[in-house]
Amino acid sequence: MIDSDGGPTITTEIVPDLLRGALDAERGEVGLRPHRLPARARARADQQLRLAQSQPSGVRLVFRTAATWIEVDARRTTLAFHGVPPRPDGRYDLVVDGDFVAQQTSSGGIALVTDLATGVTETRVGPVGTVRFAGLAAGDKLVEVWLPHQEATELAVVRTDAPVAAEPPGARRVWLHHGSSISQGSNAASPTTTWVALAAARGGVDLVNLGFSGSAMLDSSVARTMRDQPADVVSVKIGINLVNGNVMRMRAFTPAVHGFLDTVRDGHPTTPLLVITPVLCPIHEDTPGPGAADFGDGTMRFRATGDPADVAAGRLTLRTIREELTRIVTERAADDPHLHLLDGLTLYGEADAAEHPLPDRLHPDAATHRLMGERFGDHAFGPGGPFAVA
CATH class of the missing domain: 3.40.50.1110 (SGNH hydrolase)
Incomplete structure (x- = not known):
């Protein structure tokens, strides 16, 4: 496949080896759901803890690549309340070789909107969102894509113009x-x-x-x-x-x-x-x-x-x-x-x-x-x- 910029497009399925900061992951409808607690702990958790641990604070995609652009397809789940201003859209932070480089916001996904007066929650389903980082320097580099810290996220694929390789953990404490x-x-x-x-x-x-x-x-x-x-x-x-x-x-x-x-x-x-x-x-x-x-x-x-x-x-x-x-x-x-x-x-x-x-x-x-x-x-x-x- 050829990207709109004229180069090749490589699509990589997101697998647990590409995740850092998650203790578990499970397959969902569109991709991989990172969890910050293992299944055994989730089974003993109340609804609030299960929700909080599904929001991937500190979880990031980590890989090596020579790509000059990166796209991530993901479906988020957001929480909102009738009559209360919504939280800002979740942000994806791009870190390259330890330095913050760029930031993009998420979109689409599933919104759970609760009426505080009645307790009724409405589910609104939107499309899978795409975040894109372009203009990256050529050459091999360590890439970290930090996921939104207050939006449950289901990760589908990464698209790049160069191959992606998982980075084994263990280099740092x-x-x-x-x-x-x-x-x-x-x-x-x-x-x-x-x-x-x-x-x-x-x-x-x-x-x-x-x-x-x-x-x-x-x-x-x-x-x-x-x-x-x-x-x-x-x-x-x-x-x-x-x-x-x-x-x-x-x-x-x-x-x-x-x-x-x-x-x-x-x-x-x-x-x-x-x-x-x-x-x-x-x-x-x-x-x-x-x-x-x-x-x-x-x-x-x-x-x-x-x-x-x-x-x-x-x-x-x-x-x-x-x-x-x-x-x-x-x-x-x-x-x-x-x-x-x-x-x-x-x-x-x-x-x-x-x-x-x-x-x-x-x-x-x-x-x-x-x-x-x-x-x-x-x-x-x-x-x-x-x-x-x-």
Whole structure:
């Protein structure tokens, strides 16, 4: 086949060997669906976690090629709500030999539109979309196409004007991270500018991002997934979803943290393991959950609905979680020299909130993702950091 530019067109089916950052993949109607949890963990997950893990934050196509243009056919699934402005179209970021080169937006696909008043969801089916990157330099190069971090994506084919070859993993250390929607990338500008992607680039590591929107709940299935996943460095960011989900009290929280860390340690007994306490979220610092959506001014924001007086009875706030995590990690570190603690307020704290307030009162904006990524990268991967190369 000849491309419109006059050169050959090579069509390559997308197979698991071309994916990085996904822990599983299954065949769908039009192509390959990447998953960030294996099938066994998905079977034990609730609807929210299954949805979040299907959104390929940190997942990218990785291959070597001499192509001067690249096209990717994919069908996305987006979520929207009647009366609420839709999220911007998902972005595909192109990285060549480690450098960001270009960006394109996705289109078409399946839209799930929910009426918040009735709970009824309408499914709107559109065509498979195509993203195209042209004008690339000739010659062999390592190409990474980062997938949209908040759109479930089914990948069909890659078209190029030169052959594509899978790049075997193993050239860089692997960083395995688990967290909430902030780690997945809510309000980040693009897949390479979530705070974890920025930190991974700063540290020169391969990212496996288990940041799940609304789903950092100390699930045992996630802990077992982390236990079984090869990694050189591991981190866990704990707190916000436990508060805004109002899922447990302090009596359950403490053993749940121990159990989660014990399970991870079963597979990574001496791997550097960093526990990160919550970043600042003023609505939940001293007020328990549950959190709730607030459309009071026509914009979706969040509010805390709990009673601060219930903290004495064990209801969780971000402040009490930080205190307890600090105690837990400090005590465990006495027998675990590879266990480390990072105060989330050093990534985003009170002084930062004045300059970078949370737009929806819960998630950082794009500039704050960059700030957090730079700070974490310098702390964790910099000289003397817990993830620094020995």
